[in-house]
Amino acid sequence: MTSTNTVADETPATAAGSVSGAEIRLDGVTKRYPGQREPAVGELSLTIPAGEIVMFVGPSGCGKTTSLKMINRLIEPTSGSITIDGEDIRKQSADDLRRQIGYVIQGGSLFPHMTVGRNIALVPRLLGWDRAETRQRVDDLLDLVGLDPDAYRDRYPRELSGGQQQRVGVARGLAADPPVILMDEPFGAVDPITRQRLQDELLAIQRELHKTIVCVTHDIDEAIKLGDRILILKEHAEIAQYDTPDAILAAPADEFVEDFVGSGAALKQLSLSRVTDVELSRRTTARVGELTSEVILRAQENGDNAVVILDERNRAVAWRFLRQLRRHEKVVGGDRESLVTVDQRATLNDALDTMLVSGHGGAIVCGDRDRYLGVIDFHAVTDFIEQVGEA
Amino acid sequence: MTSATQIEAEVEAEVEVARPRARRINGEGIVELLALPVLVVIVFLGYLWWRDSAHLDAIESSSLNWAAVRVQTWQHIRLTLVSAAIVVWVAVPLGIALTRRGLRRAAPVVVAVANAGQAAPSIGLIVLLFIWLPSWSGFWVSVLALTLYGVLPVLRNTITGLQGVDPDLVEAARGIGMSAPSTLRRVELPLALPVIMSGVRTSLVLIVGTATLATFVGGGGLGETLNTGITLFRFSVMVSAALLVALLALVVEWFGRVLELVLRPRGI
Amino acid sequence: MWDFVRDRRAEIFYDAWQHTYLVVLAVVAATVVAVAIAVIVTRIPRLAAPANALSAIGLTIPALALVGLLLPVLALGSTLAFVAVAFYAVMPVLRNAVVGLQGVDATLLESARGMGMGELATLARIRIPLAWPVILAGVRTSTQMSMGIAAIASYALGPGLGGFIFTGLAQNGGKNAMNYALVGTIGIVVMALILDGLLLALGRATISKGVR
Numbered sequence: 001m002t003s004t005n006t007v008a009d010e011t012p013a014t015a016a017g018s019v020s021g022a023e024i025r026l027d028g029v030t031k032r033y034p035g036q037r038e039p040a041v042g043e044l045s046l047t048i049p050a051g052e053i054v055m056f057v058g059p060s061g062c063g064k065t066t067s068l069k070m071i072n073r074l075i076e077p078t079s080g081s082i083t084i085d086g087e088d089i090r091k092q093s094a095d096d097l098r099r100q101i102g103y104v105i106q107g108g109s110l111f112p113h114m115t116v117g118r119n120i121a122l123v124p125r126l127l128g129w130d131r132a133e134t135r136q137r138v139d140d141l142l143d144l145v146g147l148d149p150d151a152y153r154d155r156y157p158r159e160l161s162g163g164q165q166q167r168v169g170v171a172r173g174l175a176a177d178p179p180v181i182l183m184d185e186p187f188g189a190v191d192p193i194t195r196q197r198l199q200d201e202l203l204a205i206q207r208e209l210h211k212t213i214v215c216v217t218h219d220i221d222e223a224i225k226l227g228d229r230i231l232i233l234k235e236h237a238e239i240a241q242y243d244t245p246d247a248i249l250a251a252p253a254d255e256f257v258e259d260f261v262g263s264g265a266a267l268k269q270l271s272l273s274r275v276t277d278v279e280l281s282r283r284t285t286a287r288v289g290e291l292t293s294e295v296i297l298r299a300q301e302n303g304d305n306a307v308v309i310l311d312e313r314n315r316a317v318a319w320r321f322l323r324q325l326r327r328h329e330k331v332v333g334g335d336r337e338s339l340v341t342v343d344q345r346a347t348l349n350d351a352l353d354t355m356l357v358s359g360h361g362g363a364i365v366c367g368d369r370d371r372y373l374g375v376i377d378f379h380a381v382t383d384f385i386e387q388v389g390e391a
Numbered sequence: 392m393t394s395a396t397q398i399e400a401e402v403e404a405e406v407e408v409a410r411p412r413a414r415r416i417n418g419e420g421i422v423e424l425l426a427l428p429v430l431v432v433i434v435f436l437g438y439l440w441w442r443d444s445a446h447l448d449a450i451e452s453s454s455l456n457w458a459a460v461r462v463q464t465w466q467h468i469r470l471t472l473v474s475a476a477i478v479v480w481v482a483v484p485l486g487i488a489l490t491r492r493g494l495r496r497a498a499p500v501v502v503a504v505a506n507a508g509q510a511a512p513s514i515g516l517i518v519l520l521f522i523w524l525p526s527w528s529g530f531w532v533s534v535l536a537l538t539l540y541g542v543l544p545v546l547r548n549t550i551t552g553l554q555g556v557d558p559d560l561v562e563a564a565r566g567i568g569m570s571a572p573s574t575l576r577r578v579e580l581p582l583a584l585p586v587i588m589s590g591v592r593t594s595l596v597l598i599v600g601t602a603t604l605a606t607f608v609g610g611g612g613l614g615e616t617l618n619t620g621i622t623l624f625r626f627s628v629m630v631s632a633a634l635l636v637a638l639l640a641l642v643v644e645w646f647g648r649v650l651e652l653v654l655r656p657r658g659i
Numbered sequence: 660m661w662d663f664v665r666d667r668r669a670e671i672f673y674d675a676w677q678h679t680y681l682v683v684l685a686v687v688a689a690t691v692v693a694v695a696i697a698v699i700v701t702r703i704p705r706l707a708a709p710a711n712a713l714s715a716i717g718l719t720i721p722a723l724a725l726v727g728l729l730l731p732v733l734a735l736g737s738t739l740a741f742v743a744v745a746f747y748a749v750m751p752v753l754r755n756a757v758v759g760l761q762g763v764d765a766t767l768l769e770s771a772r773g774m775g776m777g778e779l780a781t782l783a784r785i786r787i788p789l790a791w792p793v794i795l796a797g798v799r800t801s802t803q804m805s806m807g808i809a810a811i812a813s814y815a816l817g818p819g820l821g822g823f824i825f826t827g828l829a830q831n832g833g834k835n836a837m838n839y840a841l842v843g844t845i846g847i848v849v850m851a852l853i854l855d856g857l858l859l860a861l862g863r864a865t866i867s868k869g870v871r
């Protein structure tokens with residue numbers, strides 16, 4: 001399967017570079033189980049553009065997971081066809097097909113008896129990559145999902161927290177660089193703060209890679225945040241609406257969609273606006289190892305009562321008040337994992353949530369590979385909302 | 392701001408919590424594990440000391456002479472190992488087959504039949520086979536009986552073990568493109584191994600104990616000295632043999648536990 | 660074989676009855692002992708590990724060896740058989756009783772105490788009834804095992820169908836050797852299955868519907 005280089009118009013996801021995803025087309029796909037009168041999935045037809053994230057949402061039992069699993073033939077359709085990049089998926093064996101599609105499910109489903117490194121290396125090894133290539137790839141991926149390769153490569157899944165396991169699950173899905181990735185409730189099994197982080201991580205990764213991602217979720221807010229397009233399904237996988245999040249919120253197709261999206265569409269607009277829509281403020285920064293006295297002087301000149309601490313790669317590792325800094329002669333590092341930050345593509349919703357937790361009346365904003373970009377203020381957000389309201 | 396800092400602290404704690412490194416066995420476990428062999432060695436040395444200092448009559452000394460005991464111990468071990476090997480060779484593939492899609496329905500029936508068979512007394516089984524197969528040597532008749540007896544724990548545990556593997560993991564394996572045989576070999580079997588090994592351990596203990604009966608059909612083993620002691624009514628011989636058999640059984644059981652530990656995949 | 664059975668009908672029934680009677684008696688005694696030990700062990704958790712260890716060791720000792728160890732102390736005959744069978748019968752019941760009693764939800768026990776139930780009442784009315792299904796499973800295993808061990812004990816002149824088996828062995832080559840051994844073995848299997856069925860029925864009758 002070759003990866004396409006078409007740049008689709010309108011959707012922001014593809015603006016930043018070449019697409020490595022492939023287009024998926026479903027044509028009249030039906031799944032009937034023996035002994036049941038109604039089909040689980042009834043004549044589903046849609047096109048998933050290359051390089052986009054499409055979220056499948058709907059009430060329990062509507063057939064979204066069944067539809068997802070038909071794309072990698074874990075479930076075989078009763079009728080209809082599915083093509084990826086123009087090729088019918090039935091042409092090759094199911095095993096071969098699946099090695100070219102990333103598959104990430106809830107909890108990560110890591111094999112407990114293999115180390116993190118071996119888990120990720122599975123598909124590349126199945127495809128015959130040599131050891132050196134694979135090892136490099138594993139390290140790259142661990143870095144991409146925000147885990148230090150040297151620290152995590154040889155650990156076992158049970159030594160990791162839920163959020164870390166899920167990240168490894170995503171890394172495993174990306175391992176063989178597939179053009180298509182399928183995800184089934186990937187962030188359901190973790191707490192809200194970790195879930196937000198993981199969602200941000202996915203957006204950052206997609207900015208770099210532009211894969212075609214099909215993701216099943218029951219959470220409409222997650223769908224609005226992550227999706228370039230959202231597919232809202234009714235019973236038997238009947239399409240209620242298939243459009244961009246903007247369009248769905250502005251013009252829901254029928255009562256079902258309205259109900260599903262929920263009231264407070266105005267507040268949902270918070271979920272549409274991204275952190276980058278708002279101007280970020282610059283705060284005093286310091287590097288690990290600098291003399292505290294100098295840093296404090298700088299901060300006082302700027303009128304800041306706290307300093308953002310960066311490491312050698314310009315990633316934020318801590319956000320300390322001046323009185324905390326004074327305890328040490330030189331600036332000390334911090335644990336990146338425990339610092340709450342928000343991704344540049346995150347929604348204003350997430351930004352407000354993060355601000356509540358950070359304790360500073362603002363939130364640190366990160367870009368690609370966790371690089372520090374600035375701080376988003378509460379005032380900036382409220383000003384923005386007022387402006388939008390007046391528009 | 393207390394709630395915010397509380398949440399931050401919790402997040403920090405969750406991340407920094409020392410999730411224990413995946414080790415097979417920790418310090419205490421090793422002490423527990425070594426307790427048994429140490430005990431066995433002490434008792435055995437005690438026995439040797441008694442043997443040297445006791446006054447045995449002609450019959451007793453001839454029954455308990457070291458050459459004979461050594462030969463019988465070796466026979467006993469041979470019986471156990473050969474039977475155990477055949478049991479694993481038969482029961483594990485059978486268990487695997489009974490958990491695959493085709494034969495899944497047959498599984499409860501087969502297990503029920505095996506269960507009923509377990510009700511047969513071991514002595515009855517050995518004697519019946521002996522009478523029924525006069526052309527077979529005592530050794531092989533015993534092996535046959537021991538194998539039949541030892542199959543059930545391994546079969547049952549193989550089935551339970553494989554059925555106990557999280558179906559999500561199997562789906563994940565197939566989902567990323569592993570073939571069915573590959574999934575069995577690299578995911579299902581390693582994860583089912585602890586339960587299977589537990590069954591093998593039970594089977595080993597069952598076999599080594601039942602092997603004492605091999606003497607009745609000419610299969611050798613430490614049961615012979617025991618039998619001699621009983622028929623000749625010499626207490627010292629009886630007790631000696633009983634003690635040695637018990638010690639051997641404990642060693643085999645311990646060996647099974649070590650094997651179980653060594654073969655358990657790390658990370659489970 | 661059927662002529663053989665018909666001719667010796669009285670003897671077979673008698674031996675079968677003796678065999679079963681011995682086992683039932685031994686298992687009942689063993690159950691009482693095992694449950695008592697288990698209750699003590701759950702009171703003093705530190706004893707749990709040694710109790711399990713001893714139980715495992717006990718089960719590892721081959722039956723014939725135990726017979727050999729008991730002979731110097733007890734004479735040939737039914738007493739020895741009883742002790743041997745009872746010894747092994749304790750183990751499975753003990754293991755299950757410990758697991759069963761420890762498995763009783765601690766919050767339930769706390770409620771009982773909160774209601775004013777004394778130790779003995781809690782034990783009798785809550786802990787044992789809740790642990791009973793697990794204990795009964797242990798008793799079933801124990802019974803099956805004991806049927807086989809009683810057969811071995813016949814070697815030391817214990818009562819029961821084991822005698823038929825050993826007679827068959829002694830007469831190997833003779834006309835009726837196979838018959839003796841078969842009758843002995845099948846008789847034991849039949850009695851074991853009957854006892855198992857009775858225990859299952861006992862379970863149905865005594866385990867409250869809410870717990871099943």
